[in-house]
Amino acid sequence: MSAIVTICANQKRFRPGPNSTPATLAPAPQATLVSTWLDLVGATAPVAAATDLYGGRAFGLARDVAAAAGTKLFVVSAGFGLVPGSQKLPAYSLTVARHDEDSIQRKAVGPFDPATWFEALTDGPYSVAWKDVFSEGDGRVLVALTKPYAEMATPTLAKLPASDLRRLRLFGAGLGTVLPAPLKPYLLPYDDRLDSLFPGTRSDFAQRGLVHFVQNVASTDGDYSTDAARVRALLAATKAPPRPERRAVTDETLLTLIRSRLSPRASASRLLRQLRDEDQMACEQGRFARLFRQAQIEGAAHDAP
Template identity: 40%
Template sequence: MCAHDLGRGEVDQVAQEWRSRVERASVPHVPVHELYAGRAFSLARKTAAGAGADLFVLSAGMGFVKHDALVPPYNLSVAPGTDDCILRRSRKLPFTASQWWAALHEPARSQPLATLLRERPKALLVLAATRPYIEMVKEDLSSLTASQVTRLRIVGLTRADALPEFLRPSVMPYDDRLDDAELGLQGTRFDFAARALSHFVGLVGGDDRIQSPQDHAKRVRLSLSKRRAPVRVKRERLDATALQRRIRTLKKAGESKTSALSKLRRDFGYACEQQRFFSAWEAQ
C-alpha cells in the first residue's frame, strides 16, 4: 500500500488503481491515529480531546476521515520530495494535488469539507495543514458558501495568498513568534500547523459563540504581539548521498530513527526535514 508501487498514468487512472487496492487490501485494518505517531498528530489529538472536539484527518490516501476510522496501513503523500508522493505517478503531464483530491473522491466527486460544514451548521472547523495539503483541498474550500467560510479557520499556512481572496480572512496570522519559549510550543516547521492549532484552540476554545474571522485574527495578533521569534540557526542542507552516509553512521552507532534526526540537527548542525529523513532512513 505504497504510492511508489502504483503504475503511472492520468490522475483518474492512478486514483482508480489506488481505490481498488484499498478496497482489496487483506492486511489488518487499524485506526487512522495509529498510523500517525509523530509529535504533530499527538498534539492535534491532545488539543481535540481537551476541547471536546471531533478530530478528522486530511489524508491524501484515504480522504477526509475521522481519527478512529479503520484503514489499511499505507504510505501516500502529496508532499514533494518523497518517494511516495502521488504527484510523481503521472505518465506525461503532471497532475496537481487538488486534481488528485478530486479524483480520489470519484465517482461522486464529493467535497467533504463543504459537506462537514453543511451537516454541522453550528460548528467551527479549524483546519491545521501544511501548504501542500492546503493546495490539495483548495478546490474543496473554494466551493464553500459565504456563511460556511465564516466558520472556517486555517492555521499553519503562513502566506494567505496561496488561497482565493475570499478565503484569506480565514487564515490566522501565525508566524515564528509561536516559537517563543514562554509559550512552550517550540518545534519544527513540520509540526508548525499542529502547534498553531493548539495555541488557537487555547485562545478561542472557551467562547460561548463563534466570532468572526477578523475578530479571531485580531486575538491571534494580540497574543503574538507579546512574543519574540527566536534567532534561527542556519544549517547546511545535505544532498542525498551525504544524507545516506550520515544515516549509515548513525545506524551503526545504534541510534533510533528519532534520536538520529535530533543528533543530525543538534550535534552535526545539518538541516533536514523530518519526512525526508525518515524516508531516507527506511530506504537504507
C-alpha cells in the same frame, strides 16, 4: 468547536503491503491512476483507525488537542482524501510530492494536478466531504495545513457556502500565497513569534498554532476578527527567537549519519533533533522519514541470514 482537521504524516505505525504503494501501479494518466489506486486500497484490509495509524509530532499535537477538547478529528490524506480520525484504514505509503519514492506523480503519464487527485479521493471508500466536516456542529472548524496540502485540499474547501466558511479558522506557515481567495480571510495571523510561545519546527508550525489557539482563544466565542485580534495580542507580548543557521547537505551525507547512529531502539524523532540541533544540518521531517526508513531497510537486509 465543531471539528479539527490536520494532515496525515509520512511516519506511520504499520508498514504498507505490496498493494498499498504506488510501486504496484503501471504508468497511466491521472484519471486512470486514481481509479486503480482506489480499487487497490478498497480491496485491502484496514489495520488501524487513522488516529492510530499516523505518527510524528505534528500529527500527535492535533490528535491530542482534539481528544482533550472532545472535538472530532479529521485527516487530510494524499492516499485516502478527507478521513475521519475514527475511520479504519489500510497501511499505505503515498505522497503527491514528486521527489519521494512513493510519489504518485512519478507514475503519471501527462499532467498531474494534486487538487484534482484529492477531489477524486473524496469519492473513495474511506473519505467524507468537506460539507460533512462542517455538519458536525455550528462552531468553529480548525484546519491546520502545510503549503503542499493546502494546494491539494483547499480548492474543494473553497466551494463551501459563505455561511460555512465564516466558521473556518486556518493555520499554517505561508498559506496566504496558495489559498484560494474565498479562504484567505480566515487564515489566523500566527508568525515566527509562536516559536517563543510554543517551540517547535517549521513542519509542525500549523499544529502548534492550532494547539495554542485551542488553549488560549477558542474557549471564548468570537467571529474571525475577534479571534485574530486575540491572536495578535498574544503574539505582541513576545519576540521571535533567532533562527539557527543550518547547512544544506546531500541525502548521502544524511544517510551516512543515520546509518552510524541506527540501532534497534533508535528514536527517529530524537535522531532528527540531533541532526538539526547538534550537527546543525537542514533536514525537513518528511525527507528525514524517507531516509530513516531507507536506512532501516538496508540494516534489516544486512542482518538477514
